[in-house]
Amino acid sequence: xxxxxxxxxxxxxxxxxxxxxxxxxxxxxxxxxxxxxxxxxxxxxxxxxxxxxxxxxxxxxxxxxxxxxxxxxxxxxxxxxxxxxxxxxxxxxxxxxxxxxxxxxxxxxxxxxxxxxxxxxxxxxxxxxxxxxxxxxxxxxxxxxxxxxxxxxxxxxxxxxxxxxxxxxxxxxxx
Amino acid sequence: xxxxxxxxxxxxxxxxxxxxxxxxxxxxxxxxxxxxxxxxxxxxxxxxxxxxxxxxxxxxxxxxxxxxxxxxxxxxxxxxxxxxxxxxxxxxxxxxxxxxxxxxxxxxxxxxxxxxxxxxxxxxxxxxxxxxxxxxxxxxxxxxxxxxxxxxxxxxxxxxxxxxxxxxxxxxxxxxxxxxxxxxxxxxxxxxxxxxxxxxxxxxxxxxxxxxxxxxxxxxxxxxxxxxxxxxxxxxxxxxxxxxxxxxxxxxxxxxxxxxxxxxxxxxxxxxxxxxxxxxxxxxxxxxxxxxxxxxxxxxxxxxxxxxxxxxxxxxxxxxxxxxxxxxxxxxxxxxxxxxxxxxxxxxxxxxxxxxxxxxxxxxxxxxxxxxxxxxxxxxxxxxxxxxxx
Numbered sequence: 001x002x003x004x005x006x007x008x009x010x011x012x013x014x015x016x017x018x019x020x021x022x023x024x025x026x027x028x029x030x031x032x033x034x035x036x037x038x039x040x041x042x043x044x045x046x047x048x049x050x051x052x053x054x055x056x057x058x059x060x061x062x063x064x065x066x067x068x069x070x071x072x073x074x075x076x077x078x079x080x081x082x083x084x085x086x087x088x089x090x091x092x093x094x095x096x097x098x099x100x101x102x103x104x105x106x107x108x109x110x111x112x113x114x115x116x117x118x119x120x121x122x123x124x125x126x127x128x129x130x131x132x133x134x135x136x137x138x139x140x141x142x143x144x145x146x147x148x149x150x151x152x153x154x155x156x157x158x159x160x161x162x163x164x165x166x167x168x169x170x171x172x173x174x175x
Numbered sequence: 176x177x178x179x180x181x182x183x184x185x186x187x188x189x190x191x192x193x194x195x196x197x198x199x200x201x202x203x204x205x206x207x208x209x210x211x212x213x214x215x216x217x218x219x220x221x222x223x224x225x226x227x228x229x230x231x232x233x234x235x236x237x238x239x240x241x242x243x244x245x246x247x248x249x250x251x252x253x254x255x256x257x258x259x260x261x262x263x264x265x266x267x268x269x270x271x272x273x274x275x276x277x278x279x280x281x282x283x284x285x286x287x288x289x290x291x292x293x294x295x296x297x298x299x300x301x302x303x304x305x306x307x308x309x310x311x312x313x314x315x316x317x318x319x320x321x322x323x324x325x326x327x328x329x330x331x332x333x334x335x336x337x338x339x340x341x342x343x344x345x346x347x348x349x350x351x352x353x354x355x356x357x358x359x360x361x362x363x364x365x366x367x368x369x370x371x372x373x374x375x376x377x378x379x380x381x382x383x384x385x386x387x388x389x390x391x392x393x394x395x396x397x398x399x400x401x402x403x404x405x406x407x408x409x410x411x412x413x414x415x416x417x418x419x420x421x422x423x424x425x426x427x428x429x430x431x432x433x434x435x436x437x438x439x440x441x442x443x444x445x446x447x448x449x450x451x452x453x454x455x456x457x458x459x460x461x462x463x464x465x466x467x468x469x470x471x472x473x474x475x476x477x478x479x480x481x482x483x484x485x486x487x488x489x490x491x492x493x494x495x496x497x498x499x500x501x502x503x504x505x506x507x508x509x510x511x512x513x514x515x516x517x518x519x520x521x522x523x524x525x526x527x528x529x530x531x532x533x534x535x536x537x538x539x540x541x542x543x544x545x546x547x548x549x550x551x552x553x554x555x556x557x558x559x560x561x562x563x564x565x
Contacts (some may be wrong), residue, residue, distance in 0.1 A: 009528035015523060019492045022533045031523065035515035 176208040176559065177294065181311050182301040183279050185214040185239055186227065190319025193324040196373045197301040200233055200322075203374070203552050208559075211295075212239040213288065213305070215281045222247045225280035240283035252276060252302045257362035261329050270335045278306050289314050297559065299347070304330055304340065312343050319343040320558070325353050326472040327496065337361045345558055347371050351504075352497045369558045372475050374548035377484045378454060383462025386455060390448060395525065396428040397490070398463035400456060401470070403447070404437035408469030408492055413440050415469075415517045420444060422518065423500070427525060431462065432456055460485050464531065465524050473497045480546050483538030485505050488531050490520055 015030050078085075182197040189195070201210050203279035207482035212234075223244045231240045253276040260273050284307055288298065292315050300308040303323040312319040321343040325331055340346075340361035348354040358364050359444060375381040387393070397416075405407045410430075416429050417440065422507035428444045432451050439447045451459070460466065476498060478490050489508030495518070502508035509524065511517035514558035524531055544550065 011522065012527040012530070017527070017530060017533075019529050021508050022530070022537060024503050024509065024534075027511060028520075029520045031509065031516060035513075035519045038515055038519070165365045 176296045176563075178204060178208050178210050178559075179213050179288075179295045179298045179497055180301070181213045181284075181288070181298055181307060183215060183223075183305050183307060184217050184220060184243075185212050185233060185234070186218065186445060189218065192474075193302045193322075196322070196477075196480065198235075198322065199373060199553070200299075200555065201237055203548055205237055206293065207556060208296075209381070210237055212237055213298075214239060214241055215244050215279045215282060215284065216241045217244050221250055222324050225439075240287070241382065242281040242287065244279045244281050245283075246278070246280045248276060248278045248440050249450055260333065267334060270333050272331070274309055274335060280306055287313055292318065296316070297344075297562070299558050301344075303336065304328075309335070309339055312339060314555050316342045317344055318344045320347055320562075321349045322349075323357060324349060324474050325357060326474045327356065328472065331356065331360055341366060341456065345369070345562055347555070347558065349373070350497045350500065352500045362552055367558070369554055370544060371554040371558075373477060374546055374551040375477060375480045375484055375542075377481065377546065381454070381457045381461045381485075383458060386458035386462050389455070389458075390430075390446065392428065392430065392446065392462070394426055394428065395464045396430045396446075396462070397432045397465050397467050397521075398459055399467050399469070400431065400460070400481075401468075402433050402434045403431055403439065404435060406470070406472060408471050409437055411492075412467060412469035413445065415511075415514050416445070417442060418514060419518050419521060423522065425522075425525065427464070427521075429467070430459060432459060432488050433448065456486065457481070463487060465490050468492060468495075468498055469497050470498070475523075479508070480542055483535075483542040484546070486535035486539045488524060488534035488538065490517075492522060505538050505541030507534050507541055509534070 015027070017027060043135070176203075180197055182194055184194050184263075185198060186194075188196075189198075197212075201212055202556070204210055214226045215223065216225040216229055218221040224247045227241050229243055230439040231238055231239055233239070253273075256269070256273045256276050260269050286317050287300055288311055288519055295318065297318050297320055298311065299320045299322060300311050301322045301324060302308055303321060303325055308321065312321055319342070321340075323340075323346065330336075337360065340357055340363045343366065346354070346357070346363075346366055348368060348370045349372050351370055353368055354368060370478055399409070399412065401407055412429075419425065420427070420442075426444075428446055429440065431445065431447045432449070432455075434450050435447065438446060448459075460482060466478065466487055466489045468476055468489060470492060471494050472474065473495050474497060479491065479498065479501060482489050483505065489498075489502060491502055491510045493499045493510035493512040499510050502510050509520040511520050524534075
């Protein structure tokens with residue numbers, strides 16, 4: 001048996017596979033576990049291009065056109081002047097940084113205001129719910145009040161009727 | 176029963192996924208019902224310019240009625256509108272403008288549907304995102320069946336589609352993942368639906384040896400079939416494959432079949448063969464160890480089904496939930512979500528012929544249960560009869 005075949009068999013034996021009933025989900029769990037174990041050596045091989053995560057292949061950018069050639073030549077010509085250009089651009093850069101800082105501050109303030117607005121919105125929602133519940137409770141109380149009032153009226157009439165009856169009966173017993 | 180298949184383009188020379196899907200289903204259902212195809216005169220899906228002659232014609236025994244596109248798409252304007260509606264807050268009016276620009280705008284097709292509603296029992300619309308489906312389904316909602324052919328594409332979250340997805344009489348999905356995605360977007364669980372997909376057939380004879388001799392191939396190879404494109408995940412496949420070779424020293428080759436819009440790395444073990452006839456494609460598949468599917472977006476990968484029909488295992492991109500779901504349901508393929516998983520899965524597949532055979536067997540059984548044309552026809556007929564009974 002060739003050495004490669006023996007390696008293959010050894011490699012396959014590191015997995016538990018029931019060939020009659022292959023369960024891909026279970027097999028993928030084993031593959032994922034093995035892939036995550038192999039993460040450590042990869043990280044250690046920082047020097048290699050693969051371990052650093054940089055792609056081995058990327059689509060090329062296309063042929064060198066006249067425009068690209070001119071750009072490359074211009075860059076080569078200007079390279080010695082870059083320090084002077086940087087020096088000249090320094091005040092503009094500082095202004096830009098200041099503006100950027102101000103914008104950041106403004107952005108932070110806006111975020112704070114938005115946060116407060118959100119809190120206020122939540123309070124308004126709560127108040128709205130509270131008002132709604134209060135109106136509901138008041139309505140219920142009003143209905144209960146009306147019911148009790150009518151019950152009192154009925155009892156009052158019953159009482160009046162019983163009083164009259166009592167008077168009639170008294171007159172019959174004591175003429 | 177009389178059925179109308181409504182699709183954006185139609186023709187023997189049109190090989191777009193949804194269009195080909197529609198043609199195959201229409202031709203197969205013609206054995207059980209009277210079938211007509213309603214489509215536009217467009218051939219080019221970028222501009223929808225009128226190309227075919229107007230009026231009815233017969234293609235493979237089916238009557239095809241073509242309607243003129245009144246306004247071709249202006250790709251730059253469309254790109255601007257799409258960019259805006261996908262990345263900024265916008266109004267419903269803007270989404271309608273996007274739909275109008277998306278096209279194909281064939282008012283006469285919609286008028287024909289409205290005037291001839293009574294002449295057909297059902298209208299089967301293909302591809303949810305186009306003008307003809309959006310307005311067509313709204314024109315005949317009680318007779319409309321929608322085959323959305325939806326991918327995990329940001330436009331699916333547009334507001335205008337939420338109402339569309341609640342409107343048809345029934346849905347015919349390509350996969351369970353597609354159904355879940357549309358139901359999540361629109362909460363249309365009460366609309367009757369069935370997961371069908373599309374069938375495929377393998378040629379009665381194929382020869383791996385013929386393919387190897389013809390293209391001078393020796394040793395093990397993986398195969399990729401499809402457009403070599405950024406969206407299909409090909410740059411990532413090139414990168415992973417070359418890293419795999421660098422790290423493991425494996426002699427395996429990568430054979431690529433299909434049109435290319437991307438430069439191919441000039442590595443001796445990456446063999447790009449261009450567009451090949453169907454027969455050669457199946458010969459290539461027969462000789463391959465594994466089919467690799469690196470695509471991020473698929474509503475149903477027909478090539479994956481073809482690989483399973485040939486009893487071949489698949490190594491798919493797990494970031495495409497349809498491919499991952501198909502692999503898990505069939506137990507016919509492995510998947511990867513990063514390079515390490517790709518390396519481990521490919522190592523295992525190349526090392527174990529038993530595993531390849533087992534996965535291939537499972538894939539074949541899955542294909543025979545769900546994706547033979549007989550199974551597909553039966554599912555279509557079942558939903559049509561179910562709707563008739565209601």
